[in-house]
Amino acid sequence: MLGRPFLALGLLLCGLSGVEFIFAALDATVSDENWQGFLISAIMSGLIGVGLVSAFWSAAHDKHFDLRSGFILTALSWTVFPLMASFPFFFSDLDISLTDAVFETISGVTTTGSTVLTDLDHLDPMLLLWRSVLQWIGGVGIILMAVLMMPFLRIGGMQLFQLESSARSETGLHTRPGALIRDIAALYVALTLLCAACFSIAGMSAFDALNHSMSTLATGGYSTHDASLGYFNNAAIYWVAIIFMAAAALPFMMYLRAIKEGPRIIASDPQAPLFLLMLVGMWLIGAAFLNEGGDYFTTLTRVAVNVTSVITTTGFASEDYQLWGAGFIGFFFALTFFGGCAGSTSGAIKIYRLQLLGLYAGAHLRRLHSPSIVQATTYGGVKLDRETGLSVLAFLALFVGAFSVGAFALALTGLDFPTALSASATALCNVGPGLGAVIGPAGNFSTLPDLAKWILLGLMLLGRLELFALLVLFDPYFWR
């Protein structure tokens, strides 16, 4: 049960070590500030990685990959990997605690983007790039998880997105995922480069364009400036961000199909049209309520960049939208929970679960007053059975439960009421900025108590792994 997951983790850490070696070399060349930290981290990751690979090499020939191995691999790669990846921060000239280093890293790989670092504008550029790369890797990691792993693990309704072409049984993953991984990775790289080119044309420096394109495609939200996107104060840059944040929140499998079968496939996708409609709808609602003068295009741009950022769970900000009025605080708090499409890099509840809630609640309502009605409901061509309904609804209930317990625990660490609520929401939904003076879009998480930071880390991981992938490990039966 443990062989293949540990082998895979070992390979991941070897990969991490390689990237850290490259960063050590680059840092020595470019800024000469933190190459020692990257080098130490590279050696540590490499030693543990090689150790795991050689210890579990025999498992490579084990063809059996069962459900429990899948869950263990998932948990290992999203906890041990970021712990190891936090050492470049810890051994840097930032002089931060291990808690802060781990916070920054898990906030990165989960593509949450809450930061404890200040004065980003004067940071070692290689550390800024390290943050962006962590988000970028986390982003493609979650797409691959969503496409290859989650449907197999049948988490939170993700079984609806099983690949038609794959012949999976309930007990094993029989398809060769190599080609699919290659296609998704190629698409991810291509979109990132396209985004970087657009940012650059719109006026960013090459370094800023590279960093922001990586955190945009990851819907991560790490920036190279304390003022986030607001630093640029440039409508062209805002619209490039809007378009690519939205693109990153759409299902990546849809792109692959559109490339093969033509772009008309997008209209028949079960999620994309509704998501885009909702997105534009929220722009228009926001713009209708924001009465601060200026022409409509300027208002729409201001609203669109911040609304898109929160709905897609990216977390960039162009300004402190809390100052737009009391109604907007509730508005942005509500938007935190939406999220993009399944199979994208974005987090939170996601549009398909809201659709399924509507379908199941409607069907339930109808059965209440007319029990004899026979209803066959489908979603994206897949028949909706009760098992899927339980899966989605249990997800929603537990999601709210995790948010509530999180907010409650955060309040006990001394956070005030709106800060505790929004911190729990923004961490669980992997958005990034919260509300209030401390952790708002103009704020920073560095002053929170350490305990609060660890609670937030737990919420980020819970949210990113769709709750159940992590919670199964706490079921005593799992280990029997």
Add this chain to the structure above:
Amino acid sequence: MLGRPFLALGLLLCGLSGVEFIFAALDATVSDENWQGFLISAIMSGLIGVGLVSAFWSAAHDKHFDLRSGFILTALSWTVFPLMASFPFFFSDLDISLTDAVFETISGVTTTGSTVLTDLDHLDPMLLLWRSVLQWIGGVGIILMAVLMMPFLRIGGMQLFQLESSARSETGLHTRPGALIRDIAALYVALTLLCAACFSIAGMSAFDALNHSMSTLATGGYSTHDASLGYFNNAAIYWVAIIFMAAAALPFMMYLRAIKEGPRIIASDPQAPLFLLMLVGMWLIGAAFLNEGGDYFTTLTRVAVNVTSVITTTGFASEDYQLWGAGFIGFFFALTFFGGCAGSTSGAIKIYRLQLLGLYAGAHLRRLHSPSIVQATTYGGVKLDRETGLSVLAFLALFVGAFSVGAFALALTGLDFPTALSASATALCNVGPGLGAVIGPAGNFSTLPDLAKWILLGLMLLGRLELFALLVLFDPYFWR
């Protein structure tokens, strides 16, 4: 489909008219302030009641009472009845708007207990008694609904509480509920009188004891004083309130069974032991965090009376517990959602739904990693099937959805963030007081905009009728 519901509504209004005539006579004798208002209201209710009864008298012989009639009767009796019952406020010397009169009445019959009236201490005693009676009627109304109607309508998991002795089919209510109504009403009256006697012995005036006993048994929370229970500042009164609030949040069918089969039945009730355990647990947690000096018994009393009040959704307050510290605001906000047991007068989510969420989420978790496990789970001796699971989980998801939409709509009317959140929660959960300076335990709902009051009324009714009983009417298929 409409005959029997309208006949029943007519009978209800005739009853209302009778009570209003009695109040007119009493007011003329006691205070001589508002007997005209009660008289006008009595005549209006009587005319409409008699009109409906004579128009639909032929339906009395219609033996068929189907699901849709049940839903229509439910909706009619919880909207038209309180509208008619609001006239004594509107035609009184309070000089309040129709919105405020309706707010006070629906807040009464739904046993929410949010008030728009100020200076209660100097109000016409007959109006105070009218408020208490509205809550008291609403309280017994919801118990009868929960025992006789909800399991038949299969709302939000209530099908688990079908009476074993009744032989119901899916199409009709075949049992004679007369004896059961009589037993429950007798028990309700007896508990109210016992509570009034205890309040009186503990130090209340006879009038206060009567009013508070009615709003305690209803878990309603209307008081005869602006300072609520805090007016008395008397530990004996607090403990009487604690015991009877808790008693009112336990299943009334359990009492009837305990009377017949002995008190040992209580230990085997699926809800009661866990509820009482949770209640005492919350007392101890609260008392552990409340460090304001004083002996432990005083601290425990202060915590217990307010915690019990919120958990049972009564809404009495002995002081402004928001001053106990930032953590307590989140604590009381969280407690708002709990609620008592199904088949009691209390509202909110209720303990059995939290138990079922745990059971279903646990079973789901187990099936995720071990799909071949066969699990048969029961609750209170009833086998849990997927249909019940969908019913409970859809309830939970929609409950959160209603809370969120409510908070959002309230924020748009101009309420600040914590006020909007807690107002939505306290209305939907039928608790009464919210958080913040305006609607907190020391506050009052009178200054809210009219639109906010109507939104809150909608939430109170949604919460009281377990969402689905009201939502089915908005399904176009319902009317075909």
